[in-house]
Amino acid sequence: MEQVEAVDTELRAHAAALENEYAVRFEIVAVGAGEGVVAPTAIVAAAREAMLNAARHAGGDVTVYLEVTPDRVTLDVTDRGPGIDAEALPEGRMGVRESILGRMERAGGTARIVPGPGGNGAAVRLSLPRDQDSTQGQSVGGPTTVPNHTVNVTEGKSHE
Numbered sequence: 050m051e052q053v054e055a056v057d058t059e060l061r062a063h064a065a066a067l068e069n070e071y072a073v074r075f076e077i078v079a080v081g082a083g084e085g086v087v088a089p090t091a092i093v094a095a096a097r098e099a100m101l102n103a104a105r106h107a108g109g110d111v112t113v114y115l116e117v118t119p120d121r122v123t124l125d126v127t128d129r130g131p132g133i134d135a136e137a138l139p140e141g142r143m144g145v146r147e148s149i150l151g152r153m154e155r156a157g158g159t160a161r162i163v164p165g166p167g168g169n170g171a172a173v174r175l176s177l178p179r180d181q182d183s184t185q186g187q188s189v190g191g192p193t194t195v196p197n198h199t200v201n202v203t204e205g206k207s208h209e
Contacts, residue, residue, distance in 0.1 A: 091156035
C-alpha cells in the first residue's frame with residue numbers, strides 16, 4: 050500500500066509552489082494530523098489535483114482542510130471562484146473526471162464536488178479509509194461521478 054508521509058507538509062509545499070505560479074493564496078488547516086501523519090497516496094494525489102484546479106480556475110483564497118482520524122483521512126479543497134458543474138465538463142477534461150473522481154472511486158473512497166460556502170465557488174470533498182490499498186488510485190479509467198453525488202466502492206461494486 051503506497052502511503053505519503055507528512056501529508057500536511059506535502060500539501061503546504063504544493064500550496065507554496067502553486068502560490069508562486071498562480072494568483073492564489075492557500076490556507077492549510079490540519080486537524081488530527083500530528084507530525085509526519087501518513088495517508089494513502091490516492092487521496093493526496095486527488096487533493097493536489099483539486100488544489101491545482103482551484104489555482105488555475107478560481108484563484109484568490111483557497112482553503113484546504115485535512116482531518117485525520119485513526120481509520121479515515123478527509124480532505125476538503127474549497128475555493129471562491131465561479132464553481133464547477135462536473136456534468137458539463139468536456140470529455141477531454143480528465144483532471145476532475147479521472148485525477149480526482151475516478152482516482153478516489155478506484156481507491157475505495159469518496160469524492161464529491163459541491164458548491165462552496167453560500168453557493169459560491171466549489172468544494173471538492175475527499176474521504177478515504179486509511180487502510181485502503183491506495184495504489185489502485187493511480188490507474189486511469191473507470192466511471193465518473195456528478196456534482197452533489199457520492200460514489201462508494203466496496204468489494205469492487207459501486208453503491209450510490
